[in-house]
Amino acid sequence: MTGSRPVPPVRAASVTRYDAEADVLVVGFGCAGAAAAFEAASAGADVLVLERAAGPGGSSALSGGELYLGGGTPVQTACGFEDTPDDMFAYLKAALGPHADEEKLRAYCEESTEHFQWFVDRGLTFEPSLWDAPTWMPPSRDGLMWLGENAWPYTTLARPAPRGHRCATESFGGWKIMEKLIEAAQEAGAVTHTDTLVTALIVDNDGRVAGVTARKYGEELTYRARKAVVLTTGGFVDNEEMLADHAPHLLGHGRISDGLDDGSGIRMAAALGAATRRMSVTQIALTAVPALAVRGMLVNGHGQRFVNEDVYPGLFSVAAVRTQPGPYWVIVDEEGYEAVPEAERWGVFPRFAAETLAELEAELGMPAGALESTVGTYNAYAEKGEDPYFRKDARWLRPLKGPFAAIDPRQGFDPGEGGSANGGTGIAGFTLGGLHTTVDGAVLDLSGRPVPGLFAAGRASSGIHGEGYISGTSLGDGTFFGRRAGKAAARG
């Protein structure tokens, strides 16, 4: 589905027969769709999930599998951390802000330990051990990781506790989570129709969503929803026209998606007067290896530092791409480079190396003295264990000494290591804005009234995010609000 315009609904009066029907139709079988289908079916509803791809999974299945959970989960406790919903809320309010949705965020934090248990009950296991260094994804089976909670200024806002939960796996965990959730939804009774692209909503004379039209292998189909339709169709990073309208800064960069996040659900609902929120908000990732950046420094094209390198790496990525003149460079010395095992380097290699900073800055095309000045200042303070500029934690501070290397943090990952996900540009992103929903997933129209019979969750909706992002809040809020939408849809 291309274009950025609303997709007009089909009038129920014009539908002469339905090819199938269910109490609840779920459109899209990623994490939000699976969670919605499971809960709706568990509540006794007859559930049909329509998925356009040849099998379920969606973008969720391709993800790293982090789940942002806290407030005192058994994994946190086993690792020796105390946590509360209030500390979790305080951290996320700042890290996902400004302007995080506080009502959704409050529910998400208050019920987070219950949501953790829900994953366990679905068959996922979590090792009670912590990966204790900045990374996008640990090269280990550790069940817990920091996602910026221990970096300044967040340490001043909430008691730090690691909240990145990972099910026991040594690689991308998204597929493992989706396997369990798909199985759970199907065991609860949800039926799946794959290769089925939903093309429009069907609306009755009272304005109530009564079903959908779809296309399967060129055949036009109609589906009736006795109670409700739940849109879990994903974001719109794969729709160039929608990006141009709402988030043009992502144009030309890589896309973190399964290639089918074309905003179709948002556009179908918009034609019914549904409101959207935060359509310009996105997440952006550089391929910079956090373990290298934290041992050295991240600089802009002028050789200036601009962020503490021990923050959540999505935060330094967004800071670079949205606020700094490029190109960006990770500068490390030999000791820092050697300290990171090859397994953690993700196939990334230095683009330039030099004995002195004067040589390196010349190779990088920076003004003479640029790196010498930045590193000189950094070293003088690092000697004292201080970083008065950006307050990187003292454990990572050490004067850097030659030989030095510069690594392009926009360099694509080695294709053997998930490189396809970033489109080869080394800067890749996805969208966070979408349909305006209640805390129970009801889609609101422009006047703030629910569109009867219509729910949404996952990246088709605007969730807990304001203008910021933290790993684990996509699968986290997609499943959390997917569950709530599924329950509400089953009530009809």
Next chain:
Amino acid sequence: MTGSRPVPPVRAASVTRYDAEADVLVVGFGCAGAAAAFEAASAGADVLVLERAAGPGGSSALSGGELYLGGGTPVQTACGFEDTPDDMFAYLKAALGPHADEEKLRAYCEESTEHFQWFVDRGLTFEPSLWDAPTWMPPSRDGLMWLGENAWPYTTLARPAPRGHRCATESFGGWKIMEKLIEAAQEAGAVTHTDTLVTALIVDNDGRVAGVTARKYGEELTYRARKAVVLTTGGFVDNEEMLADHAPHLLGHGRISDGLDDGSGIRMAAALGAATRRMSVTQIALTAVPALAVRGMLVNGHGQRFVNEDVYPGLFSVAAVRTQPGPYWVIVDEEGYEAVPEAERWGVFPRFAAETLAELEAELGMPAGALESTVGTYNAYAEKGEDPYFRKDARWLRPLKGPFAAIDPRQGFDPGEGGSANGGTGIAGFTLGGLHTTVDGAVLDLSGRPVPGLFAAGRASSGIHGEGYISGTSLGDGTFFGRRAGKAAARG
């Protein structure tokens, strides 16, 4: 009018009588309304302008009065500059971008000399002389000023020519322009009803806009439009809820407006399914005195430079507020400070002064060595007439030497000098997003079809701007597209 939700229309069938009628109703009497009213009346239409304030003028009358015009105006020629629509287009495409509206921008540039003549024909005079230094507004009667065209990197994209046109005045010129445009509209036959707040659009059974409801001194009134309604109601910087929804980064800052830019026109049109564009885009101004900044440097809270100080000051303001850690400081030495006459200093005074940079950086709470390092590097290159970091023009480069001063560029202007406009915070802005219109001002709905009988111009619409802004493009595009909307509305 508060709130952010669409304002539902009134059905024509429910209107029992009209208190007044006209071919064309223009809602709002700022620059866009005046231009629309003039052209509609000149084309023979019977025109009524409804203005909520006690008199016409709007935010336009409070503005500095810059008009962004070029392509070879008589003022440019008299000052010795050659210019073409193509160079003007190339500059604005970059400076107003990324994602400037190229169709609107092309028309704006191609017809700019004609638009200049239109102002002359309305009785405005322009002195054939250039103010040749960075400034928000020259303290002179000069008719021409640079608005960033001679700053890198724009010098590499288009042949530089100054295009900031100012009518002969020694102060804020907005009121002078509005005087002439109001007079012109009224002489052409447009009638004005002041103190008349339009409260809703009236729509007939075919979905055509047929008039408006209004309130005057507590009395409810109805106005019939035989041909069309033109919304020139301004932006939405005065509506906190709309800001929270669309441009939350402006919350808490000052507002550049007459206090009545509450988005009412956008909200009335939205209820008819009208589309909006670029609602998150804003302009932001620091009170930094450009003549001081260009002679010294602008640094962030870490003492780092981040921009060439000779760009259009709105650009360095946005760069500071949107991308840099505060507080920001203009650092000047005594020679630079004394070089700027008091009349150009706008009542701004240093907040800190010190003999040495070590003292100054301590006073500013920066890490020791921060300013010494930045100024040291700057001076070493300035000695050679170079700025390899940001390419400030050589005419402004000179090694800085103590005593030094730091000026807070967020400091409010002296109240005697227009200080009320920035709300006292020293960071003030306004919105650039609004209704999606054609190049002739027709308001488009979410499906891309014109809403019958409805036009918009000025800041109620999204104009030539992408994500950037240059002074003179508000009055410039408001009048240019206001004229086109007025002509189209008169055709009905």
